[in-house]
Amino acid sequence: NAGVTQTPKFQVLKTGQSMTLQCAQDMNHNSMYWYRQDPGMGLRLIYYSASEGTTDKGEVPNGYNVSRLNKREFSLRLESAAPSQTSVYFCASSDRIRGFSNQPQHFGDGTRLSIL
Amino acid sequence: AQTVTQSQPEMSVQEAETVTLSCTYDTSENNYYLFWYKQPPSRQMILVIRQEAYKQQNATENRFSVNFQKAAKSFSLKISDSQLGDTAMYFCAFMINSGGSNYKLTFGKGTLLTVNP
Numbered sequence: 695n696a697g698v699t700q701t702p703k704f705q706v707l708k709t710g711q712s713m714t715l716q717c718a719q720d721m722n723h724n725s726m727y728w729y730r731q732d733p734g735m736g737l738r739l740i741y742y743s744a745s746e747g748t749t750d751k752g753e754v755p756n757g758y759n760v761s762r763l764n765k766r767e768f769s770l771r772l773e774s775a776a777p778s779q780t781s782v783y784f785c786a787s788s789d790r791i792r793g794f795s796n797q798p799q800h801f802g803d804g805t806r807l808s809i810l
Numbered sequence: 811a812q813t814v815t816q817s818q819p820e821m822s823v824q825e826a827e828t829v830t831l832s833c834t835y836d837t838s839e840n841n842y843y844l845f846w847y848k849q850p851p852s853r854q855m856i857l858v859i860r861q862e863a864y865k866q867q868n869a870t871e872n873r874f875s876v877n878f879q880k881a882a883k884s885f886s887l888k889i890s891d892s893q894l895g896d897t898a899m900y901f902c903a904f905m906i907n908s909g910g911s912n913y914k915l916t917f918g919k920g921t922l923l924t925v926n927p
Binding site for chain 2: 736
């Protein structure tokens with residue numbers, strides 16, 4: 695059982711390039727989330743998808759777009775990367791129907807993205 | 811909007827000693843959850859402990875326990891018998907129990923804990 699899988703794990707981009715971060719979960723969860731983690735800032739929510747077919751902005755959505763491709767997959771796109779988007783990106787998922795048992799969200803291992 | 815404040819950016823403790831990490835939060839909600847997450851250098855987000863706001867009894871998980879003061883909106887984490895493997899970033903997190911469609915978490919900025927041998 696892989697849980698939440700993020701690809702790639704590391705990426706270096708040049709300013710202005712585009713990039714899509716992929717996230718897939720195999721737990722049949724309804725809700726999925728994208729966070730960014732910056733030093734001294736904790737994790738901040740970029741976008742979330744409460745269920746297949748819906749997406750909503752989080753705390754820091756500017757410069758990003760998302761696609762809930764199907765129930766399993768939730769991608770994050772940077773259309774024109776900027777140095778301010780250098781960060782570690784986390785995808786997470788949660789189960790709407792049953793609530794949660796041990797934890798509210800299951801996290802992927804993160805993607806370290808550097809923009810030069 | 812909910813806010814979570816961790817006032818200690820860094821802390822250190824000697825192995826086998828006890829350390830307490832502070833967290834305060836602000837909300838107008840009455841029904842919510844609080845969590846402590848551990849993030850070791852591997853970047854994994856590991857749930858350490860959770861507390862339901864309606865429960866008066868403080869949660870405990872082995873060496874980890876919380877002091878939940880609802881009126882003061884305080885949620886501190888106590889780590890007893892600290893071990894080298896406890897070295898990590900610790901995040902306090904808040905979630906409204908809306909019974910709704912998703913479980914959005916609001917995180918504090920984190921406390922970097924170093925356990926010294």
